[in-house]
Amino acid sequence: MTYDPLFNCVRALHDLLLYIDNELADLNERLALENHLATCQPCHSEMEHEKAVVLHLKQALSKECQESAPSELNNRIAEQTAALAAQMNAMSGPQIITEIRTTETTIIGDTVIEIETHEIRRDFPPLN
Amino acid sequence: MAVILGSSIGKPSIKLKVNLGQASFNKRSEQMSGEIEVKSKAGALTKANAADLAARFNAEAMQYTSQLYSAALRYTKNPHDAQDLVQDTYAKAFTSFHQFEPGTNLKAWLYRILTTTFINNYRKDQRRPQVSDAEVEDWQLYAAASHTSDQGKSAEDEVLENLPDGDVKKALHEIPEEFRLAVYYADVEGYPYKEIAEILNIPSGTVMSRLHRGRKLLRELLADYAKSRGIGKAGL
Numbered sequence A: 001m002t003y004d005p006l007f008n009c010v011r012a013l014h015d016l017l018l019y020i021d022n023e024l025a026d027l028n029e030r031l032a033l034e035n036h037l038a039t040c041q042p043c044h045s046e047m048e049h050e051k052a053v054v055l056h057l058k059q060a061l062s063k064e065c066q067e068s069a070p071s072e073l074n075n076r077i078a079e080q081t082a083a084l085a086a087q088m089n090a091m092s093g094p095q096i097i098t099e100i101r102t103t104e105t106t107i108i109g110d111t112v113i114e115i116e117t118h119e120i121r122r123d124f125p126p127l128n
Numbered sequence B: 001m002a003v004i005l006g007s008s009i010g011k012p013s014i015k016l017k018v019n020l021g022q023a024s025f026n027k028r029s030e031q032m033s034g035e036i037e038v039k040s041k042a043g044a045l046t047k048a049n050a051a052d053l054a055a056r057f058n059a060e061a062m063q064y065t066s067q068l069y070s071a072a073l074r075y076t077k078n079p080h081d082a083q084d085l086v087q088d089t090y091a092k093a094f095t096s097f098h099q100f101e102p103g104t105n106l107k108a109w110l111y112r113i114l115t116t117t118f119i120n121n122y123r124k125d126q127r128r129p130q131v132s133d134a135e136v137e138d139w140q141l142y143a144a145a146s147h148t149s150d151q152g153k154s155a156e157d158e159v160l161e162n163l164p165d166g167d168v169k170k171a172l173h174e175i176p177e178e179f180r181l182a183v184y185y186a187d188v189e190g191y192p193y194k195e196i197a198e199i200l201n202i203p204s205g206t207v208m209s210r211l212h213r214g215r216k217l218l219r220e221l222l223a224d225y226a227k228s229r230g231i232g233k234a235g236l
Helices: A009-020 A027-039 A041-064 A071-090 B023-032 B047-076 B079-095 B106-122 B131-143 B150-161 B167-174 B177-188 B193-200 B204-228
Strands: A097-108 A111-123 B002-009 B013-016
Touching (some): A041 B177, A041 B204, B047 B079, B047 B106, B106 B193, B150 B204, B167 B177, B167 B204, B177 B193, B177 B204, B193 B204
Antiparallel strands (some): A097 A111, A111 B013
16 A cells, blocks of 8 residues: 555544444545554544444443333324224225425525425325 | 325435535535435225235334334434324325335335424424535534544543443433434444435435534533533543
């Protein structure tokens, strides 16, 4: 691997965030980073620290943020699915389908942001 | 009762009226105006297959209620709304289940419906979070990169090693929604950026900036909590 003077610490500190997440897909970019880390102690230590912190956060988040669905919710969904299936069976004649397209335009300074929303709804008879 | 069969929020297209003089901004705006995939073909459903569909739906989709519920808690931040959100999500999922392509990722498909259901029905402020802000953050993240001091590192290690139960969940709920969801899908669900981009209907580059900004905010909050208990005062 040849020395790349354009690959500096700023670039390495950015790329290592992706590297930790397995998101630095390009082989050359990975090699350039690994090469830099092998020769730059501050970046190498930054990488080890980031890796440890992200792992720690993942463990803590996974421990605390994986709640179980209450059985009441499972029951509600099961009943709802059965009711919707019964309605589908009972349905005859034409179905009402509504298509909604909206465009939201935001202007901030010299930037124009357009967000298009597209939605299709089908009307069902009311649930009993 | 109206059920949303298919819905999509297009990727925001950003038009720059003036040249900002930053290569990264121009490049980003090209990515932002990418193709919008709209899955909205309404298939016909006959009487005969409604029962089969329900049986298949129960067998395949019901195993994910806990995961959907815990994701929903990150959107609504309260159990009552989270339950309603999951129930609505399952209603929409069932009525468009015939459009689901077997063999593709059902859980991610449910998460996409969860996201659009939340945006359409639950978000109190109906405006989308400002995507342009996250794009700016990406540039700031890049420009502000610097090595952390050894004191800073050991102070943070101390904070994380002494993390009391409940702190990380509290911190996650304190950070803004767009960052919270990116962190949740990456760090709890373990999804790659591309999958998160599809679930949240935002570009991959935005996932990256929101995730890193989100983790940074989380770490700052955890340090603040610890500091108030007298831990990790050495730096930060």
